[in-house]
Amino acid sequence: MSVLIEFRHLKYILAVAETGNFTRAAERLFLAQPSLSAQIKDLEDTLGFPIFLRDRTGVYCTPAGEMIVSYAESALAEQTETVKAARAIYRGEIPILRLGFSCFVQPELLQSFRDAYARLFPDCQMQLSSGNHSHILHRLEEKSLDGALLPMPITGDDWVFEQIACSPLVVCMRTDDPLAEEIEIQPAELTERLTIFRDPEMHPAAHARLMNMLSEVKILPKVSSLAATPADIQFMVQAGCGLALMDQRTVLYPGLTGRPIAGIRWTVDTAFVHHNNAEHLALPILVRYLRKLGNGKPLKRPARRKHVKGLQLELLA
Amino acid sequence: MSVLIEFRHLKYILAVAETGNFTRAAERLFLAQPSLSAQIKDLEDTLGFPIFLRDRTGVYCTPAGEMIVSYAESALAEQTETVKAARAIYRGEIPILRLGFSCFVQPELLQSFRDAYARLFPDCQMQLSSGNHSHILHRLEEKSLDGALLPMPITGDDWVFEQIACSPLVVCMRTDDPLAEEIEIQPAELTERLTIFRDPEMHPAAHARLMNMLSEVKILPKVSSLAATPADIQFMVQAGCGLALMDQRTVLYPGLTGRPIAGIRWTVDTAFVHHNNAEHLALPILVRYLRKLGNGKPLKRPARRKHVKGLQLELLA
DNA sequence: GGTTGCCATAGATAGGAAGTATTGGACGAT
DNA sequence: ATCGTCCAATACTTCCTATCTATGGCAACC
Numbered sequence A, B: 001m002s003v004l005i006e007f008r009h010l011k012y013i014l015a016v017a018e019t020g021n022f023t024r025a026a027e028r029l030f031l032a033q034p035s036l037s038a039q040i041k042d043l044e045d046t047l048g049f050p051i052f053l054r055d056r057t058g059v060y061c062t063p064a065g066e067m068i069v070s071y072a073e074s075a076l077a078e079q080t081e082t083v084k085a086a087r088a089i090y091r092g093e094i095p096i097l098r099l100g101f102s103c104f105v106q107p108e109l110l111q112s113f114r115d116a117y118a119r120l121f122p123d124c125q126m127q128l129s130s131g132n133h134s135h136i137l138h139r140l141e142e143k144s145l146d147g148a149l150l151p152m153p154i155t156g157d158d159w160v161f162e163q164i165a166c167s168p169l170v171v172c173m174r175t176d177d178p179l180a181e182e183i184e185i186q187p188a189e190l191t192e193r194l195t196i197f198r199d200p201e202m203h204p205a206a207h208a209r210l211m212n213m214l215s216e217v218k219i220l221p222k223v224s225s226l227a228a229t230p231a232d233i234q235f236m237v238q239a240g241c242g243l244a245l246m247d248q249r250t251v252l253y254p255g256l257t258g259r260p261i262a263g264i265r266w267t268v269d270t271a272f273v274h275h276n277n278a279e280h281l282a283l284p285i286l287v288r289y290l291r292k293l294g295n296g297k298p299l300k301r302p303a304r305r306k307h308v309k310g311l312q313l314e315l316l317a
Numbered sequence C: 001g002g003t004t005g006c007c008a009t010a011g012a013t014a015g016g017a018a019g020t021a022t023t024g025g026a027c028g029a030t
Numbered sequence D: 001a002t003c004g005t006c007c008a009a010t011a012c013t014t015c016c017t018a019t020c021t022a023t024g025g026c027a028a029c030c
Helices: A007-019 A022-028 A033-047 A063-088 A108-119 A133-141 A204-216 A231-238 A281-297 A310-316 B005-019 B024-028 B032-046 B063-090 B108-118 B133-141 B203-218 B230-240 B282-295 B308-317
Strands: A052-055 A060-061 A099-103 A128-130 A147-151 A158-174 A194-198 A226-227 A243-247 A258-260 A267-275 B051-057 B058-061 B097-102 B126-131 B146-150 B159-174 B196-197 B225-229 B243-247 B256-259 B265-277
Touching: A007 A033, A007 A243, A022 A033, A022 A099, A022 B063, A033 A099, A033 A258, A033 B063, A052 A099, A052 B024, A052 B051, A060 A063, A063 A281, A063 B032, A063 B063, A063 B282, A099 A108, A108 A128, A108 A147, A108 A158, A108 A281, A128 A133, A133 A147, A133 A267, A158 A231, A194 A204, A194 A231, A204 B243, A226 A231, A231 A243, A231 A258, A231 B032, A267 A281, A310 B005, B005 B024, B005 B032, B005 B063, B024 B256, B063 B282, B097 B108, B097 B133, B108 B126, B108 B146, B108 B159, B108 B282, B126 B133, B133 B146, B133 B265, B159 B230, B159 B282, B196 B203, B225 B230, B230 B243, B230 B256
Parallel strands: A099 A128, A099 A147, A194 A226, A194 A243, B097 B126, B097 B146, B196 B225, B196 B243
Antiparallel strands: A052 A060, A147 A267, A158 A243, A158 A258, A158 A267, B051 B058, B146 B265, B159 B243, B159 B256, B159 B265
16 A cells, blocks of 8 residues: 655644644745645545535534544654654764663563664663662652663653563472472462562562452462562572562572462563653653554564664765 | 655655665565665755665665664554544544443543543544443453553553553541641551541552552551442541542542642552553554643644534535 | 635646666676 | 676656646625
8 A cells, every 4th residue: 555645744734733724824834825725635535535624714624634633743743753863873962871670670671672772773872770679760760860671560650661571470489399390389389488579668569569469369478588689589499488479581590490370370560661851862762662562563674784883984984 | 844754755765674675675666776766865865864775785774774764664554543543533433432430530530531532533432331440451351341541550461551640649538627727647647547448359459559658658557448439438538437548639528628648749640541452443543642642732723613524524415 | 895814726837756778886607 | 807697876858746826716794
């Protein structure tokens, strides 16, 4: 199917919708009124439905027209934003992206985020800082970080986030544990034995949610060991302090293994977050890209075989 | 500023990026190769930076080009989607939107959502169902609802949601309560007196989060009365069962009033949710629109003074 | 009944998108 | 080396169409 609408049309439509008047819209566009009328009419013909109703009292949108007008606004804004970012890339003006991440975010996930960033913003630098959930959020607030990868939930207003991963929770145990013989663990078998948890202070909302989910399936956890990192949790399991819940994708120490809980499909969700009024040029485009990756199918384009910088190439030539 | 890129360019760019070859891209576009080359070159000139690197071994994207290519994909897809939806509106083929909402969602919020929907999909019907959080989510899952307005947090994978409101929590009390004399309530004054809560079963995750937030500020609530609706909560406060937390925007019964808690800025967040693979045509466009409303400034276009249906008008004329 | 405001139509024109033919550069095979 | 192949760029022509000016039609307002 060919392109029905051009950006030119969107600009014209918007001018007409905003002025409610072909003549004034044409003036604003530095265009003769008949040219504008003709363009809109052509477009309406190819689309197969009218966008505007011309009426003695003025020009109004049809229902379908409202949708096109609303689309025109965002499509034009998006184009401007994209061109600005692309130009900044070309000029090497993208500032370093200061990315925070919780130590509970899987390394492969961090890497695939870095890959996505590198695909969108090649040759742009990224500075990593790890920390616990609340700490990272605080640094985002005070703008010493531009964005972060954090486990959900992310509570509070003034955050923009986009979920980028979701992975099952499993019970982490020693391989010599009797439960390791089973393929799935029954919830009842966990009561009393599930004792190792992430320190609630690291991420209060996630802890609360977990406790609640556990009580819903009648697992009564005995919170006795608190850990600040996944490595510490593994150490505690290894040391025999009890069982813990873990992201299935965690690479476990030798001597440890993971088992799903029967009938339960809890997940660890990770999101890319940035503050509402953070101003790093890459953020809106990054979020849009991550959203596309999440909803759509993977991109099927030939990979770049050569790695060449746009501007630098010219300067060296 | 004028339009730099046209959709035609995006289509061309995409073809070149996907084939990695101007000649084959031109074939795919039913275009002569020099025409394609010229168009891309023109675009690169107006943009001010190269999109592709022509190389003996093939054609590759520059860094800035990668961004444009990625944009081209989504922009073209979005246009197609929008035109499809607009055409469906014109033909009156938009099915009724079955919207669920929690009874804890404010009526004005529901109304402004209905307004937004009416603006995007004029003359399209909406069917409302209220219920509690878990119930609504379940109905979304089994596809007896298309979308819903629910208080956050919304846990679990396979939901698409967009936060649409955020409003402060206040303490709800009788106007003859001694605390009503104060402008702000101190957290310590709430211990023992905060006793009325939403039934945890209505929304387990929200209850858990609230309990956690309370304990963080050393308020130890005594959960003694459980209500299924805001009206029930108000009744209980009126009956003297204790104090409750409420959305500040709730229209209170006579004899009741709300007061903020000193030093605390908790909020009630509401989101529009739909299931990952719900197929109602309006959903992706609705989410995009809500997102725009949230991030951007309000639209400043003359309102439609007349309410006319596109198709019907022609048929009647 | 004249004037004004506004959109549509008619016809002319110029700009530019697309086409054809050709050149030039880089490999690879003989 | 030399020829053949592949591929993008250049040169030049053609034709479409976006734009222009001028005008017509229609309703509303003095």
